[in-house]
Amino acid sequence: TKENATTKPDFISSVIPGWFSEISPLWPGEAHSLKVEKILFQGRSDYQDILVFQSSTYGKVLVLDGVIQLTERDECAYQEMITHLPLCSIPNPKKVLVIGGGDGGVLREVSRHSSVEQIDHCEIDKMVIDVAKQFFPDVAVGHEDPRVNLHIGDGVAFLKAVPEGTYDAVIVDSSDPIGPAEELFKRPFFELVAKALRPGGVVSTQAESIWLHMHIIEDIVANCREIFKGSVKYAWTTVPTYPSGLMGFMLCSTEGPAVDFKHPVNPIGANQDTCKSKGPLKFYNPEIHTAAFCLPSFAKKVIDSK
Numbered sequence: 172t173k174e175n176a177t178t179k180p181d182f183i184s185s186v187i188p189g190w191f192s193e194i195s196p197l198w199p200g201e202a203h204s205l206k207v208e209k210i211l212f213q214g215r216s217d218y219q220d221i222l223v224f225q226s227s228t229y230g231k232v233l234v235l236d237g238v239i240q241l242t243e244r245d246e247c248a249y250q251e252m253i254t255h256l257p258l259c260s261i262p263n264p265k266k267v268l269v270i271g272g273g274d275g276g277v278l279r280e281v282s283r284h285s286s287v288e289q290i291d292h293c294e295i296d297k298m299v300i301d302v303a304k305q306f307f308p309d310v311a312v313g314h315e316d317p318r319v320n321l322h323i324g325d326g327v328a329f330l331k332a333v334p335e336g337t338y339d340a341v342i343v344d345s346s347d348p349i350g351p352a353e354e355l356f357k358r359p360f361f362e363l364v365a366k367a368l369r370p371g372g373v374v375s376t377q378a379e380s381i382w383l384h385m386h387i388i389e390d391i392v393a394n395c396r397e398i399f400k401g402s403v404k405y406a407w408t409t410v411p412t413y414p415s416g417l418m419g420f421m422l423c424s425t426e427g428p429a430v431d432f433k434h435p436v437n438p439i440g441a442n443q444d445t446c447k448s449k450g451p452l453k454f455y456n457p458e459i460h461t462a463a464f465c466l467p468s469f470a471k472k473v474i475d476s477k
């Protein structure tokens with residue numbers, strides 16, 4: 172439902188003079204703050220509040236419903252890992268679906284794989300794409316790749332119409348389970364993803380923080396273990412401007428050709444599309460790929476027990 176401008180959801184951060192603080196019921200009692208040099212855009216689409224500001228130390232920042240989605244300085248960590256962890260784990264990915272990711276960063280990373288022939292993109296909010304193209308050209312460059320087929324709509328509805336076994340890989344670059352992305356964390360959605368993947372196909376999803384969201388993560392892991400009969404692994408990376416300074420990923424494969432997520436079979440360096448507009452990889456490499464699956468004991472205990 173669309174609240175009018177005066178009744179913003181109570182998790183909208185208070186943009187106090189000089190600082191933006193990220194306040195949300197998803198991380199009660201804590202708030203990451205960034206010094207604001209200038210507010211560049213403030214608006215509300217049919218789905219969410221959209222804010223762009225120039226920070227003093229992380230470049231430009233994109234905020235949706237009061238939650239930091241990306242900054243120019245550290246977006247590489249998230250976009251490169253959520254994309255290359257799955258795509259470097261299977262030989263010659265050809266057909267890829269990206270759900271969410273309106274900023275275009277995941278599209279930019281998928282397009283580095285010269286084996287990829289088709290990139291279907293389903294994003295619910297066209298305003299995010301337009302704002303990204305205006306303020307984050309180095310991220311939105313992914314929208315320019317000729318292999319990208321854009322579909323504006325809900326990821327759940329899109330998947331319901333996808334023929335069985337269509338994709339080699341699905342990447343779910345969603346916002347958090349409050350707001351339009353809520354359904355992208357539930358069992359029916361994961362069942363639709365599994366149906367859309369070929370045997371031995373892979374999915375990579377944004378899977379929150381082991382410091383803050385173990386309760387969400389254990390539900391996701393339990394559902395994935397029941398739905399995906401290949402490999403089900405949890406990985407994580409450091410993203411300074413995400414709550415608790417990190418982000419996790421769920422990596423799953425369907426029954427079929429075995430997938431060993433921990434050891435890349437398709438090193439990105441081997442066939443990287445070196446188009447200069449994308450620039451070099453800033454974060455991902457084969458060593459950090461393998462290391463991403465090493466978990467601290469408190470998380471390993473919960474995740475391995477599901």
Ligand code: SAM
Nearest residue numbers: 240241271272273295296325326345346351352
């Ligand atoms: N890629 C960003 C980063 O670097 O951290 C973060 C995530 S991206 C901005 C999240 C995207 O998911 C947003 O563009 C949002 O509009 C989109 N989204 C949320 N719910 C969706 C749904 N049900 N179907 C499709 N896209 C959705």
